[in-house]
Amino acid sequence: MSARIRLDPSVYLVTDTQQCGGPAGVVATVGAAVDGGVTAVQLRDPAASTRELVDLGRALTALLRPLGVPLIVDDRVDVALAIDADGAHVGQRDLDPVSARRLLGPDRHLGLSVSTPEEARAVADLPAGTVDLLGVGPVRPTLTKTDARAAIGFARLGVVTAASPLPCVAIGGLRAADVAALHEAGAAGSAVVSAVCGRPDPAAAAREIARAWAAVRGGSGPGGGPTSEPAPTGRPGVPAGPSA
Ligand code: TZP
Numbered sequence: 269m270s271a272r273i274r275l276d277p278s279v280y281l282v283t284d285t286q287q288c289g290g291p292a293g294v295v296a297t298v299g300a301a302v303d304g305g306v307t308a309v310q311l312r313d314p315a316a317s318t319r320e321l322v323d324l325g326r327a328l329t330a331l332l333r334p335l336g337v338p339l340i341v342d343d344r345v346d347v348a349l350a351i352d353a354d355g356a357h358v359g360q361r362d363l364d365p366v367s368a369r370r371l372l373g374p375d376r377h378l379g380l381s382v383s384t385p386e387e388a389r390a391v392a393d394l395p396a397g398t399v400d401l402l403g404v405g406p407v408r409p410t411l412t413k414t415d416a417r418a419a420i421g422f423a424r425l426g427v428v429t430a431a432s433p434l435p436c437v438a439i440g441g442l443r444a445a446d447v448a449a450l451h452e453a454g455a456a457g458s459a460v461v462s463a464v465c466g467r468p469d470p471a472a473a474a475r476e477i478a479r480a481w482a483a484v485r486g487g488s489g490p491g492g493g494p495t496s497e498p499a500p501t502g503r504p505g506v507p508a509g510p511s512a
Contacts, residue, residue, distance in 0.1 A: 272375045273354050275338045276307040277401055277437040277457035278481040279474060282342070283328075284412055285313045287465035291324045297470045298328060302337050304471035305478025310357055310379075310459070312342035325351035340379060345371050355379065357403060360387065369398045379403055383417050385431035392433045403459060404428050406440025407450075412461045416440065422449050429454030444473075447480035457481070 281301050288294040298309055309332060311325050325341060329351050332339045338354035341347050345368050348356040355377030358368050365380055372378055379401040382388045391399050409419045419440060420428070429436045438450050439459035450458055458477060467473045 272377065273336065273338045275340075275354070275377050275401070277435065277459070278485075279306045279478045280308045280310065280437050280457050280459040281306045281464055281474065282310040282312050282439070282459050282461045284461045284465045285316065285324070287412070287462060289466070291320070291327070294324060294465075295327050295331060297465055299331055300469075300471040301464050301474040302332070302335055304474030306337065306464070306474045307457075307478075308338050308340065310340045310342055311347075311353070312461075314343070318344075318347065321347050322350055325353060329353060338377065340377060348372065348376065355400075357381070365391075365394055365398050369395075377401065379437075381405075382428060382432075383420055385428050388428050388432040388434075388436070399434060402428075402432050402434050402436045404432075404436045404438050404455065405459075407438050407446075408441025410441045410462075413440075422446075422453050425450070425455065426453035444476040444480045447477065448484055451481075451484040 281298065283294050283298065285291060285294055288297045309328065311328055313321055321344060325347055328339050340355045340357050341353045342357050343359065343362045345356045345363055349371065356368060356372060357379035358365060359381040365378060369378055374397065377400045378398065380391065380399045381403045383405065388402055404425055406416045406419050407422060407425055410416055425438055435456040436454065437457040437459045438455040442458045442460050443463050447458060460477065463477065464470050464473045
């Protein structure tokens with residue numbers, strides 16, 4: 269890869285191989301969901317072997333790169349590099365963000381999961397440009413991630429986004445109907461698994477979420493809102509628009 273690709277986190281699909289019915293189902297789901305308006309994709313499969321993850325990641329890179337949709341790899345910075353993905357996403361117990369950034373270099377995205385205002389604030393102490401985007405949650409209880417932390421709810425999400433120096437994408441039990449509340453709470457996007465994976469019509473499911481973000485952004489639609497680049501002015505993570 270060369271220059272860093274733009275990452276709009278508004279409709280952020282996180283894959284689940286089991287919910288999609290296997291690796292071929294992941295590729296089919298991602299293809300349909302991107303048709304529906306998914307703006308970023310995260311490859312997540314903690315149960316996969318390294319070889320399986322690399323094979324699936326390469327298939328997704330081949331699908332997404334021509335479409336200009338960024339592919340981020342959950343946890344596995346080594347796999348992100350091996351498949352030439354657009355970035356990686358780490359949790360509080362994964363490789364630390366400074367080491368991850370050192371490996372990724374400046375031209376890939378790095379996301380970090382947080383659940384508390386303290387964790388969000390702590391990114392300000394990292395060297396500038398270490399992390400680009402915070403994943404905040406789980407907002408609701410979720411069956412998708414068995415070791416997820418306790419759900420924080422929408423009010424607490426607002427406290428975390430207000431404490432964050434970076435744009436935030438919310439995750440955990442989210443549906444299209446939640447988008448207005450997420451926007452109100454200062455999130456720049458919704459990261460979803462089961463709202464899209466394993467749905468009979470993943471394109472329609474993604475479209476519903478994309479339309480909801482377009483509505484709260486004042487009609488600018490996917491691609492018209494914030495990216496994971498640092499917000500130039502105002503409150504980070506709050507999309508510009510009539511209601512912001
Ligand atoms: N991290 C926090 S919650 C979660 C992850 C990966 C899973 C979210 O899945 P769903 O199905 O959208 O609740």
